[in-house]
Amino acid sequence: MDRCLLLILILVARNGLCQNGESCSKSVVNSCSDCIRSGPDCMWCQKLNFTKAGKQEAARCDTKANLMDRGCEEEEIISPKNNLKVVKEVPLSGSFSEQEPIQLSPQTIKLNLRPGLPHKFSVSFKRVEGYPVDLYYLMDLSNSMKDDLENIKNLGKDLFAALKQITEHAKIGFGAFVDKTVLPYTNTNKEKLQKPCDENDKKCQAAFGYRHVLSMTPSEDEFKEKVTAQFISGNLDSPEGSLDAMMQAAVCGEKIGWRNNSTRLIVLTTDDGFHMAGDGKLAGILEPNDEACHMQNNLYDKSSEMDYPSVGQLVMQLKKNNIQPIFAVTKNVESVYQQLSDMIPKSVVGVLSADSKNVVDLIERAYKSLSSKVTLTHENLPDNVNVVYTPKCDHPESAQDNKGVCNNVPAGKEVSFDITLTADSCMEDTSFTIRPLGIKDTLTVTLSTICECDCKNHTDVSGSEYCNSQGKIQCGICSCKDGYVGQACECSTDEREERAKRASCQKQNNTQECEGRGDCVCGRCRCHTTESGNSYHGDFCECDDENCEKFQNQLCGGHGVCKCGTCKCDVGFEGSACECRKSEEGCRTLNNTVCYGRGKCKCNRCECDVGYQRPNCQKCLGCPDSCQTKMNCIECLGFESGPFEKNCTVACSNISRHLVDQFTISGKECKQKDSKGCWIKFKLEQLIGEDNYMAEIQKQRDCPEPPSVTAIIGGSIAGVAVIGILLLMLLKLLIYMKDMKEWRKFENERKKSKWAEAENPLWQKATTTVSNPTFTGE
Template sequence: MDLCVLYLLLFLMGRNGLCQQEEVCTKSLVNSCGDCIRSGPYCVWCQQLNFTKPGEQEAVRCDTQARLIERGCQTEEIISPRNDVSVVKADPLSDAFNQKEPVQLSPQKINLELRPGLPSKFTVSFKRVEGYPVDLYYLMDLSYSMKDDLENVKELGQDLFVALSKITQFAQIGFGAFVDKTVLPYTNTNKEKLQKPCDENDNYCQAAFGYRHVLSMTPKREEFRDEVTKQFISGNLDSPEGSLDAMMQAVVCGDKIGWRNSSTRLIVLTTDAGFHMAGDGKLAGILEPNDEQCHMENNLYTKSIDMDYPSVGQLAMQLEKNNIQPIFAVTKNVENVYKELSKMIPKSEVGVLSADSKNVVGLIESAYNRLSSKVTLTHDNLPENVRVVYTPKCNHAQQSGDSEGVCDNVKVGEEISFDVEVTAKSCMEGKTFTIRPLGIRDTLTVTLSTNCKCPCDDPNKIDKIDHPHCKGKGKVHCGICSCNEGFIGQFCECAIGDKDERTLRASCQRPNGTECEGRGDCVCGRCICHTTESGNSYHGNLCECDDEHCEKFENQLCGGHGRCNCGTCECDPGYEGSACQCKVSKELCLTPNNTVCYGRGRCECNRCLCKEGYQHPRCQKCLGCPDACQTKQNCIECLGFELGPFKKNCSLQCSKSIYHEMVDQLPEQSKKCRQKDPENCWITFVLEQLVGEDNYKAEILKQRDCPEPPNVVAIIAGSVASVILIGLLLLMLLKLLFYMKDLKEFKKFENEKKKSKWAEADNPLFQDATTTVQNPTFTGE
């Protein structure tokens, strides 16, 4: 029940325009209904009498329908030309090919009458016809390195026809060969080498040539086998070959090749080398550009040595124009080269040949299936200022830009459709363009004209009688008075020559200003503006505006993609910038998470204009911004641990700017923040800035790193030990000082002792002690 109510509300919102793009009418110079209609797709005109107040500009009659109704205009009095789609021819889609021109695309002709700027949609249907004919042109490189491959191709005809018979019973095959231009430095121009460019021991070798058409389209297997059997290898000097020369001639020489009008056209190019392209001819002094014309005589390309190679763009254009789809069957060594070439050529495929080319039939078959099952709808000869957008309606839809729509894996007999939206940006008459599937002959011709006039502008519908609304002195034209000669004013209320000019002129100027800015005449209290030197008119209530002094880009006003309105460029849809110089694109502004400039800037001209401090290219990093670890610390404290100055109003201060998670372990490679909280603990967290300026995701480590409480016993014991140790050290220091002092005094004493003279003299008062000992038995003998 709740879900149903939700759907109903969404439906009503859509009906009321709440889910739709807002309609805007941008007016510049509007003096009539026609001016209004040309101002924009949502501008409409109110022809109701008495809609404007006396003295009010008639331009107020031009606005969006909603605003005019809001101002009091009746719905039936609103003039608003709409789009008209008319299907002229819509033959039914065919189921199978039966020798009659099949119809794979419907409708075939449409007439569009569009309001400028207002898009119009129609549907195009497509169905793959069963058994649709196939024309396959086998274009082979006959340079000497392809010698072994040629022998296998000679036995290829039977297998090719068998493979094509699975697709259609109306198959044809042709054959052509190429080498390169027969001039230096591509080919040895020695006379003998031109006649026999192969190895001396090789008896089967044909003369050097650029491109030779061998066999026109034929349904006969024997004829294909016989003609290919007659072919021999040739040779040249450099590795790149004249592939593009050969392909261009095979495309533009349709009558010689034998392409049928109603067929799927394929060119199978087999080679083991790269290709020369436009500009390479300068190496041989060939300066004449390729003219994209057929130059075949006696099945040989006659302009090979006179005309440069075609460019890839030229070849791609001719392939598309002639509905031909190339299949590049190449060896592994040049696969990447031809894949890059395939990107530049719509509806082309690349397959890798085996060393002896025996897998070429299966390669062609799978490439054909991929090409034929992919339907790409696009257009040709699109008029200027016309935009076409395709929306595929199928099981495997692909959107590859506005200029084409793609449906892949389309089966035979399956009907698909495309919504086509066409928008004309300016007024035009009788323009035509073609819509068609790439590689298929069926087309839809669109004839386009625009509706830039109001019905009331028809001279036959203008009231011929003087109307009371115009004071009986004029006629009504689209709700506006067209005054008779001698009368002017919004309601023809002023006769030329009124005497109260001072009051009337006062309304035509600013205080102390010039009347009508010097760009117009004040008539009956209203400014009638002059024209500029280029013929355009000044406009505005006081003629203050002109549409010539806007910014230029590439020497074009508003870059050629907008209009100048009173000095400001109003850009066409799809363009932006002060001079409409840029296509609207956000490709280079998109971030990996699919936001624009990370929400820290705006995208203009496909470039981020970052807010102050944030750096290019996508405003991801901020230079000079405060460290988020410090600025967000208070929020981390209150969100994670209910601490800090924000803990009383944490949700108010922080919940809108930080989304947080408490984790047991932080990511390894992230930049971690480590801050001290009020309890002197370390908080560790990781901040990731999300989209926007002040929007973060925080991962906070649950465990804080807090210091351990003090050990009193250890402190006391340490203090006592410290005191004792200090006392001992002091005693030792004092002992050392006393010792040093005594030592100094002793040395001083010794020095003085050495200097004293009396120390060496005898004391006259001193007598040595004398002891005489006699032996009584000694006789003296």
């Protein structure tokens, strides 16, 4: 017993838990490079003579456990590993200085990845204390914002004071917008273009789309002077040209005065919605927005020629230029701008009071919200590379697609992110960047893939000796010279020699060589590749791993691998296309059985035995009547008679019986005659399984009474008398019918006779007529 337990423990230690379900899914493998491209668990054994004669070299490609089980030593197994090299790693800065601060580390790395094998590394981020802030105040100057403008003119001091609390290196700029100066957005009457405000407004500036008023300045007085010189303008419709203004503020960096090393904020204040791409068609403007700067004399000069930008265009430019918008809007349009904010990764919405007096407090809270949220993402990621971010901080946000997020991170607090990269396939050398949103710092990742093997040469064996002087050893197999093939380059490709070996490449006599999917080389099939680049495989190239059943347009439902036309499902999935999870919940019956024992549960549905019906195989359609088929057993079990009387226990072992006065079970009620002519009443309830029953049999049979002799004799005499009378009546009927026939004949003859018409000569007419005088005729 102890020896058996020890053996089991050795096998588990070698093959089981440590491999954690490794698998190597491969097609035809002709080299070590083909093997390592098949999957991260595929390894190559370069041991000489590892493959048996006549077998394909694909046997060298398998999991480490399987290779070692077949005798390959660990030092002979080739399995390239991922390699990371840190090229540039400048430490994080503690506080802001005039030199460029470092907030993300490392800055440059090189990664060499094996396809399918994930690699994890860490990056660190620390927001520098006192980092410069550039705030561009972009204000709606339509007529409805008149009160707000007057308040902003008086809030400059408070705004600068709030920024100074954040950083000593703060600058502020100012811009204004209304809408395009064309119909139907603006009244194009010449007088109205010059003065689009109400008649009561004495100070009103001409209609405009977007105007840049003040470039970034640290001067409070300059800000107050420029803003004080601004007046209300106007337009016709409610939505404004907000997106036009934001796009120009984002792409005209030199004119706005954005600094390279700063947190860039756009504060947009408005009380109305915004026009977007496509709205320009109402004014006959068909040219799409080109996302370029068009500023002449501080005015957007393409406002009337170019359509509004789309939200996607704006998002891309804001991200590209590291700009974070703060939407300070009134309550009536909060939901509109909240939807816009949801599409812009680093943005926030705040509700303005009716006169914008709370704008300073709103900006301060919005900045804290934006700056304390660290969002790590990437740009220019190759299509076949996957990235997963795992935040390592006090307040991580739940996993998001292509992002890692840490919330409530104070300035000076260092946080880190674990980044897991996986290359799905071989690819050319490329690079992409990882960066925190709204921050200039980036991590450049130069990526390459390991798709070739670096094998050790077997110095103790020469290529001439092992490869018959016709090749050299590469990764344990022979690389043959032109004109020779085979495991040891033992076969010539001479046509006469090759013809004799072609028979071994035919699956059956007179079939096509290698099923038409490969070439017969040295008596063995060398399989072609499929259209998608994979290979056929099998001794006769009869298999491919692409033509399995699909579910939801995915091969094997995305939950299995295709093996020679058949889906091999992952653990927990089943079905011909691995389309469903393994479960018996839908097959359970009221008595907690699976399909009543009369079928199998597949894909959470019963597949019933022949005759039994879904959903749970309880009823059988077309099955023999159980009342009749079980009658002989009922007779012997209940009354010890009938055909099974002598072997009742054996023949009827599948029926449990109870003699009762009244039925108590549910099931089929039957009434059948037994071998003695008695009526037996019984009930059959089918139990679990196909031929398993419980029977309740009424104790008393209904047998017929014996016949009465007197009744039989009396009945016989009465029967004879009745028959005699019937015969006499029949005879009388026949005689009557004969007489009627003779009478009709006589009548017919009489009608045919003709009598002569003559008067009686003896008859004389009266000569005297006497009348009674008293006769009155009455």
